[in-house]
Amino acid sequence: MKNLTILGSTGSIGQSTLDVVRHHRETFQIEALVGNRNIVQLAADAVEFGAKIAVTADPALFDQLTSALAGSGIAAAAGETAVIEAAQRPADLLIGAIVGAQGLKPTLAAIDQGTPVALANKECLVSAGDVFMQRAAAKSVPVIPVDSEHSAIFQCFETRNADSLDKVTLTASGGPFRTWDAAKLKDVRIEDALNHPNWTMGRKITIDSATLMNKGLELIEAFQLFPIGHGQIDAIVHPQSIVHSFVSYIDGSVLAQLGMPDMRTPIALALAYPERLKAPVERLDLTKSADLTFEPIRHDVFPAVRMCLAALERGGSATTILNAANEIAVAEFLSQRIGFLQIAALVEETLSLAERDSAITSLGSLDDVWDADRYGRETATELARNLL
């Protein structure tokens, strides 16, 4: 039996993880489930899977969770410290699927305990970069990516032949605005942006997919996860989302991972690695799927990808500030306070100010990360206020 803790169990990745576990009850047991405000789902899942403890990040919901679990024998807890304590419980694998910078502390807490991590929280790598991977390396903790793109690279990357790498290419669906011009993009409504063609995901990541910021963040993440040099990583648009990413070698060979766009495949891989596990997903039949097409990213209309590569090249806290500014910008957009094109503009302007303020520093510790994160949030918030 493999003992699992899921951070972010009520979110999209958490729910898909539980669905895979549902089909393999003989293989997995649930140690702890950590959710946020969806107490009904959290309690129902804790009961269904016999978790030892259920935790909500929101202390105000402690009583509600306690009532929902009354008589089940399952412990309840709430608040940031409780989340970290849940992550520190002994487990064979922690699924780190809390969205945003909030996922960083508890995921690192698991790493420090030596617990292997299946990572779906990209901010751990984008914000905390070297610090995160250094702490994983110090404990020899495997970090298995859950994102479909990084799972694809994980399956295609020959570690023994890292010297023979030509490049790593992430595929992007292109999002709902793949064919829109800049003029039309000015007036994008929230509903348009939330209408992703191939994947059903949370709101934040869906907006990031529409701006292609998601792909940019994934490039940063890939750079942290795999031994890739600057200039060896890029993204292309592949509207069908069948080829999830690929790795090219110096002999002209390209290894790709394909599949239906269903997160349960990369989740099953992360749960079973180095083995594989039957996943309850539709199988890919290429004779029935659409033709596979590929096109370059329109960097003039979607500047986020190049912005992320530039921040990656800049190094240090540049990606931390970028990520923090993007979280603010997306929230502002979802609150209808800024327009769609202003998301990337706000991030870019924050980075310019950071350069002017000499706020881009190397990241020696987690405190440096928090400082940069705060700088990015405050600067972006102030910039957004001035835009109103």
Add this chain to the structure above:
Amino acid sequence: MKNLTILGSTGSIGQSTLDVVRHHRETFQIEALVGNRNIVQLAADAVEFGAKIAVTADPALFDQLTSALAGSGIAAAAGETAVIEAAQRPADLLIGAIVGAQGLKPTLAAIDQGTPVALANKECLVSAGDVFMQRAAAKSVPVIPVDSEHSAIFQCFETRNADSLDKVTLTASGGPFRTWDAAKLKDVRIEDALNHPNWTMGRKITIDSATLMNKGLELIEAFQLFPIGHGQIDAIVHPQSIVHSFVSYIDGSVLAQLGMPDMRTPIALALAYPERLKAPVERLDLTKSADLTFEPIRHDVFPAVRMCLAALERGGSATTILNAANEIAVAEFLSQRIGFLQIAALVEETLSLAERDSAITSLGSLDDVWDADRYGRETATELARNLL
């Protein structure tokens, strides 16, 4: 330095191998080159690469080869025994690229010496099946496939997860007659059949590509090379020849190998394995390549694939007889004695007669292989004579 012997050095695969070696003279040296009747090429290559010996399979050409090598200090030899002796010389890798059943004896001779083999001769696996792989296993000799499809599978097949295999799918370009109907195929000319859309290859294999017999033989070969069950292997048409084959797992994940259609990529892999080597090939740029399309094989028009799968399921010498009959049938077609559609018909009829004659036996030894091979050739030749 890796010491190489090339069987079939003047053929298409042999020449591509030498071209890869030409770019890595510091890594490889040539022990022996074995060719057939192209003495000019054989001698020129032996001199360019400083081979220790050059061998022609044709004893009548011994004097010609000796003259061509006069003063070079390179030994010359000729005839079947000399070919086998060349294969037995100590080498770090033998490239087995003699086309047809003639490749079997010398390749096995290398295996028996414990020499690792990069195998481009499919008849070794199609004709001699279990016998060949058993002898390789007995000496723990690695057999690295050179065919683009099997190289693709070799790169995508997770041996540790053979239990989690869903299926292996070979891609077929569909050949020059992919869209032709049966009526039109009756009148195919040799020039049409030799005009392959994506690959430049020898005449025999080009005709096999046109009938799709090549794909059928490759299915048999894949079955021998990898731990695959009956029903776990299939082929689909992919006209662009960019995806060279793929492996599907029970978690819904599909691993594929892609690249430009250039044999120097799988050859470089075989030469360098488990490492990789820079190959002088054009790199794949999916944003510039055609859309990738896939379609089912038209089994009604191209019966060869199902015929091969049936022979594989039948087991024993069925694939030996099939392969022998096909060699005769292709030769008859190239001599303009039978029509295009009669190639598959001749093979099918040979197998029917073999069943009637109880000529399909298990293959315990190489003698059984020769008996079955002879039966297939004689029966197909007689059938062809009756068709005239």
